[in-house]
Every structure is written in C-alpha cells, then in structure tokens.
Amino acid sequence: ASHLPMRMQMQEESTSRRDTLRSAALFAGCLLLGQGAAGPAAAKLDPRLPTPDDLLVYMGAGCFWHVQHELIVAENKILGRDANTYTAVAGYAGGTKVGDDSKVCYHNMMGDSDYGKMGHTEVVAVKIPNDRLLFFMEAFLNLFDARGIRADPQDAGGEYRTALGLPGGIENPAVKVLKEFASEKGMKVLAGKGNEPDTLKDRVIYVYDTEAFPFYPGELYHQYHNDMMADYGKEYRAMRSVAEERGALTVSKCPGDAKFFTSTKAGASMNPSARANSVSAAPDAKPKIAFD
Secondary structure, X not given: OOOHHHHHHHHHHHHHHHHHHHHHHHHHHHHHOXXXXXXOOHHHOOOOOOOOOOEEEEEEOOOHHHHHHHHHHHHHHHHOOOOXXXXXXXXXXXXXOOOHHHOOEOOOOOOXXXXXXXXXXXXXXXXXXXXHHHHHHHHHHOOEOOOOOEOOOOOXXXXXXXXXXXXXXXXXXXXXXXXXXXXXXXXXXEEOXXXXXXXXXXXXXXXXXXXXXXXXXXXXXXOOOOOOOOOOOHHHHHHHHHHHHOOOOOOOOOHHHHHHHHHHHOOOOOOHHHHHOOOOOOOOOOOOOOOO
C-alpha cells in the first residue's frame, strides 16, 4: 500500500506523455493532409452534415452491430450529426467475389451469396469529410483495447477480421498517422489483398483500397441492431426507420430480408421497418453511449 501513490504518479506521467504524443501525431497528420490544426476536443468541432464531397470509408472490428453503434456515436460527437443525417451502414467488404446479381449476403440456409464463403468481412461504412478523417482513425482504434484486441474475440474467423477501407488504400496519407497510433496497441498495418483470415492472433489491420474492394450494404435487419451483450435502446433501434424513410437504407435481395420484401409484395406498408420499430425516433436522437 505504501507504494500506491508512487505507482499512481508514474501512471499519470505515462498517460500525460502518451496524450502529448497522440496530440503531436494528430497535429502532424493534419498538416500532412493539408488540414488546419486539429481542435483540442471533438466536441468543439463545428458540425458537418453529409455532402457529396465526403469520403466513403469503412471499418471492421468483429461483429458489425457494435461497430455501427460506435461509429454513429462518433458521427454525433465529431460531426454533430443526428438521426436525420447519420451515414453509418453495416455491410461487407474485403472479398474478391460477389454472388448472383452482385449480391453479398449474411450466412443463410440457402447458401445464397454467403459473404464468408466469398472472402468478405463485416464492416461499417461511413461518409466523412477529409478534414475529419484522423478523428475517425482514432475512433476506429478505440474499438480495440490496450493490447489491440477487439471487443468480441469470441467471434472468430475471416468474417470478423480487422479492416479499414480508405480511398487509395495503404497509400492514403492518413495511414502514416494510423500506424503511429496502432503501434501503441501493438497492432500492425498491412495492405489488404482480399480474402484474408482472422486478424485476432496477429493483431493486423488490413487497409483496403475502397475502389478495388468496394463496400456492399448489409441486410436491412442488421441495421441499428443491438449488440449480443448490449441493448442500445428503443430510440436507437427506431433510427432504422428514419434512415429508411430518407433513403439511406433499403431492403436487400438477400434471404435474410425476405420477410420485408414478402410482406411488401403482399400489400403491406412500403416502409416495413416502421412496423418492426413502432417507436419514432426524434430528429435529434443520440446514441446513449458517449464517445471519448
């Protein structure tokens, strides 16, 4: 017990040095990308609504349910977006094949366009202004603990490997800063070539070129979904209806969405997710878990 204050002091000094290095790396990265100096905190950044000039980036770190939630939190905190403007969509990327009609689907009894069999992994796409990209690099790395382990290591296989899709892939200027941040957690950054196995053991981040390895939106029923171990609340789940109404989400042709397009053909509501989520989300609805 007599050594506790000394250990606490050493930990505080180590944390201070680490924060200083991270701030310096972020500042240098902003200059590298031709951006203005980064603000002292994401909460102080000006709001940025989606525009056609935004970058389409995707991130994968295990199951896409919790990744979508965390990226929506990041959109709210870093970009000031809300239920009417969130862009995060769960889906698939990183494979070299697609199924019939260019489909990529979740596992299903029919074996129709199975994403795992075609080498894809679960990811979440989000539209980001270039001058906020580095903040999302930090949000991405916050999906892993201090040892570079994802939140759900029980999900194993290439379908859950760590993935980051950027314009230009490994040649994107942001990757230099990503490597500095990733090394603090013992993680390596490599160019994605498609169909890779799980990264859990080797703690690798595969960076894919979004043109060579495009994003394929996932089924409607996967969007704004609770995690296996976390209930995000009715307001969060109801945002799926809001996203569908404004055209940000659509019913896929995959077997998992059959209940939606079958009921629609039968003359039911043209907005099937509204039936599944009877709670209406407020325009400024925010995720419950804070981003830090």
